Amino acid sequence: MTNNEHTEHTVALVTGANRGLGKRFAEELVARGAKVYAGARRPETVDIAGVIPIALDITDPESVRRAAEEAGDVTVVVNNAGVSTQANLLDGPIEDIRLEMETHYFGTLAVTRAFVPVIERNIAENGGTGAILNVLSVLSWLHPGTSGAYSAAKAAGWAMTDAVREDLAPRGIHVAALHVGYMDTDMVIYIPADQKTDPALIAKLALDGLFAGQNEILGDALTRTVKASLSG
Numbered sequence: 001m002t003n004n005e006h007t008e009h010t011v012a013l014v015t016g017a018n019r020g021l022g023k024r025f026a027e028e029l030v031a032r033g034a035k036v037y038a039g040a041r042r043p044e045t046v047d048i049a050g051v052i053p054i055a056l057d058i059t060d061p062e063s064v065r066r067a068a069e070e071a072g073d074v075t076v077v078v079n080n081a082g083v084s085t086q087a088n089l090l091d092g093p094i095e096d097i098r099l100e101m102e103t104h105y106f107g108t109l110a111v112t113r114a115f116v117p118v119i120e121r122n123i124a125e126n127g128g129t130g131a132i133l134n135v136l137s138v139l140s141w142l143h144p145g146t147s148g149a150y151s152a153a154k155a156a157g158w159a160m161t162d163a164v165r166e167d168l169a170p171r172g173i174h175v176a177a178l179h180v181g182y183m184d185t186d187m188v189i190y191i192p193a194d195q196k197t198d199p200a201l202i203a204k205l206a207l208d209g210l211f212a213g214q215n216e217i218l219g220d221a222l223t224r225t226v227k228a229s230l231s232g
């Protein structure tokens, strides 16, 4: 089965779809023939042809609950929304450290918990398989002090992804993680262009990997090197 054959029956939700990598995921899913809900805190800022904008703040339980009700035909979730406070764990504002964990860990988990029953219901009724892609980082594995809060939250996201994958595999839902280094988005506007990859290419690569059943999609050379060094 080609990736397009898979995605033309897909109904996807992308979180944080109004800009950056999330926007590229939504555009790529539309190009592959999927029905796409573009989740955003301010849905009026979604500017992507062919998507259904939907209000979704992943740190707000009521917003997550409403989104799962509104987007009741979803079979694929891309947990993309994220923040980068650059807080150091010892000196950084504790609110920033909490925001990283509330967003990358608890927010992603809240969306997952709300949408698993939705995905399960739809695959039971219509057949096929479901999928969840969690956008993580090379910093799930590399933990510099200067990005302590972000790295800890992405490491927690990695553990969550593995645990949820084991829970959901027998229930017909594949769970994958994207790990990647710098991409050219607002999040790392201060990084020189030659050190960043194109988020549109990463979105394509990640969706290819997700629909091919990969557990971990490694987005760039740095990420592959760091992952390889973990067993060293």
Ligand SMILES: NC(=O)c1ccc[n+]([C@@H]2O[C@H](COP(=O)([O-])OP(=O)(O)OC[C@H]3O[C@@H](n4cnc5c(N)ncnc54)[C@H](OP(=O)(O)O)[C@@H]3O)[C@@H](O)[C@H]2O)c1
Pocket: 015, 016, 017, 018, 019, 020, 021, 022, 040, 041, 042, 056, 057, 058, 059, 079, 080, 081, 082, 083, 103, 107, 135, 136, 137, 138, 180, 181, 182, 183, 184, 185, 186, 187, 188
């Ligand atoms: N850029 C990189 O170098 C890089 C590298 C590795 C991994 N990542 C990961 O890639 C993902 C996308 O980041 P990006 O680079 O595209 O960053 P970005 O351009 O800063 O976009 C972040 C997106 O997340 C949304 N968001 C933040 N908090 C949210 C919340 N509570 N509820 C809903 N949406 C929320 C933002 O919405 P608003 O417009 O409302 O703020 C925005 O749409 C993140 O998980 C990030 O950690 C990025």
